[in-house]
Structures are given as structure tokens and as C-alpha cells.
Amino acid sequence: MPDEHYADVDLAALYDALNPRDSGGDYEFYLPMIMAAESVLDVGCGTGSLLHWARESGHTGRLVGLDPAEGMLVQARRRSDIEWVHGDLSTASWDAEFDFAVMSGHAFQVLLTDDELRTAFSAIHRALKPGGRFGFETRNPAARGWERWTPANVWEAGDVRSWNDAGPFENGFVSFTTTYESPSWDAPRYSESTLRFLDVPALTAFVEEAGLVVDEQYGYWDRSPVTGSSPEIITLARRPLTGSPATSP
Template sequence: MPDHAFTDARLAALYDTLNPWGPGDDFYLDLVRGAGAVLDVGCGTGALLVRAREEGHRGRLCGLDPAAGMLAVARRRADVEWVEGTLGSAARLEGPFDLVVMTGHAFQVWVDDAEIRTSLAAVRGLLAPGGRFAFETRNPAARAWAGWTPARAVEVDGVRVAHEVVAGFDGRTVTFDTTFSAAGWAGAEVSRSTLRFLSEGELDGFLGGAGLVAGARYGGFDRSPLTASSPEIVSVCRVAD
């Protein structure tokens, strides 16, 4: 089930302000520009595909997301295909696609091994010959969750947004709450999230099991080499030979 922050229309409307366009978006947009048919898994508010269409992309652009609140924002653009669901449930989703992307650390919401395997198999089945699958995950060695504290709360459009870890890293996952509060609201809104953190070796094991291989791997969206201290593990994958 999608997090409350994504299903609630009031909270979903804050997403793009909380997550303004940045280097990651530029990285993926560059890939989208060079692809004909594109699927954005976990597309959220659809900012990537909307920008591509605004730039003149003429191919098929399809956004897939299980959260109705996010898709309500995305559907402001009628010339992009929006599908509510997951890779395992979206029966109406038909390939092939030249590029499948997962941005915004969406890959990390696949918590269980079985869900990762099933989803990656679905990605493999949707790829056209020569197609690519690009995504990023947070490098567990960088311990990003250490900064998810109420002391680092931010205020956006009069709404205070704070994170707090409720179950620390156990070698697989981190669970944290995001609390939204504002003057005039009846009470705070709390959204609980659990994310999976995978090492490079673990990622390659799951990819290999689905018949995929990382053709390029970076430690950041600047395409810097992946090191032990890199904040990200950015993978651009192809079908294994």
C-alpha cells in the first residue's frame, strides 16, 4: 500500500515543492530524450515525463504509480499516459519500452525479496530489444537515515515537515515517520515509510536473477565513480547477453 503522503491529495500537492527539480531529474531527462517509448515506474506527480513532453518529446510517455493522490497531480497533462497500479497489478500496461526508469529512490519501496524479483522480472518483460532500465538507490554505507531527524524539519507553503526514524537500519530496512503540520489543520498528518537499502552486490544479484545487468554504474548523478562513501548507487541496466 502506498504511503499516506502519496495517497492524500493535500499532502501529494506538496511533493514537487518539497522535492524541487535537481541533478537527478536532469540525469533521467537526458536518458528520456534519447528514448522512443518510456515508462516511469513510481512516476509520482509526473514531473519528469511532463518536462520531457514540454521539451517536445514525441514518443510514448507512460507513468505508472499506485498512489491516486500523486496521479491526480500528474493528470494535469493529458498528452502523457497515466496508469494507476504497480508492475504486478497493472494489467493494462503493455510494452515494449525503450527505457524504463525509477526515480526519487522509488526502487527502495520494494522491501521484500519476492517483490523485488517479481518487479524486476516485469521490467525485463517490458523492455524492447536494446532497451535500458535506469534507477538509483541510496548507498547503505552513506547512512542517509542518520539525517532524518526532527531537528532538520523544513517548512513549505506554511506546512512543517519533519522526519523521525522509528526503526533503525537492521541490515535490510529503515522505517521512519514523516509528520506534516500547519496552523489551521485539525491535527498533524503522519506518514510511515519503510525503505530497503541494498548493497551493490545485492543489487547485482537481484538484477542477474531477472536477466538484467548494470551496463553503467555511478556513485552520483554527476556520473562519478561509485565508491564506498558515494551517496547513491545509480544503475543503467540492459538485458544480459
């Protein structure tokens, strides 16, 4: 599990404060699609804040959050009018149940191996109704964002300070340590993570192999195009009305 720190109940409780959402960022981008969909699956839902916001915004349909980190789900379960499922897409068995699936907060990048990616896209294809859509984003490797993941860039929430220290980009992967420090703790806490960075051709190949089609792709939340310096690769993929995946894992 590359994100073992999210199992830590104390760190999960700090997640939303340490990761405030930018105005004009991912949540504002995905919310209208969630509100327009009768049934929604949030994969890697974390603390559940995106689905919480959808309910608070008046969504009356089915909302399901899926996450393997129990600590995050403790936060998510503060709302009981949403289905929270402990697990990941490798054990998902939803069949044509959702109009929209989403992975926000770069959760997609925790899928590390080709097999994990194939399993995930295949499960998303199956979970979506024909015509349903999947919105997710990955940081654009061409923008080399990990070069700013250094101890000089500190996040603060209350008396907790946190920073990343990233290693080199190696064959599409970046490993980094996150340090959390607080005067009220005896010792700092550390977590080790690895994220995968796919470029557009590799990403599109996985999407299409699963029988999904790319509807829209953007380089930032303002819907500007993907370029060599755009920070994101934001993809809206669709399960076609007819047809099945090119391969079945």
C-alpha cells in the same frame, strides 16, 4: 503499502514543493535518456513531474507513468498527453514496448521484499524492448543517510513544515515517520514508511537474476564511482538483445 501517505490528495499536492529537485540531480541525469528514447515507462511516477518535463522539453513519443497512489496521479493527470496507469509492476503486462524505463526519486526503495524485487525486475525485463534500458537509484547503505532524517532537518513549502524521524537500520531496512504541520490545519498529519537499502552485490544479483545486465553504475549524479561514502547507487541496466531471464517467477 509502505507509502500510504501518497494516497492523500492534499499531501500529494504538496509533494513537488516539499521535494524540490536539485540542479544536477536525478531529473537532469535521466532526462537526456528519456529524450533519446521513443517510448518511456516511469515506474512510481508520483506526481508525474519527470514525464511532464520531458513533454515540455519536446518529447513527441510515448510516455507512460505508473503509480499505485491515486493522490499522486491526480497531480500527474494535469497533463493529458501522457498515459497514466494506476497500479504497480505486479500487475503490469507490457511486453517489449519501451526503450527506456526509469524509477526516480528513490522510488525503487519502496520495493521491500525479495519477491517484490524479483517481480519488479521481471516485469521491467518484459516491458523493455530487447536492448532497452532501465535507470534507477537507491541510496547507498554505506553512506547511512537515514542518520540525518531527524526532526532537526525541516522542509518547508508555503506554511507547511515537514520532517522525518527515522528508526535504526535493521537488516537493510529503515522505518521512519514523516510529520507534516501547518498553522492552517487543526492537527499535524503523520505517515509511516519503510525503505529497503540494498548494497551493490545484492542489487546486482537481483538485476542479473531477471536477465538484465548492469551497463553503468555511479555513486552520484556527476557519474562519480560508487564508494563507501558515495550517497547513491545509480544503475543503468539493459535488456540484452537475446536471451531470457535466468528464472521466471
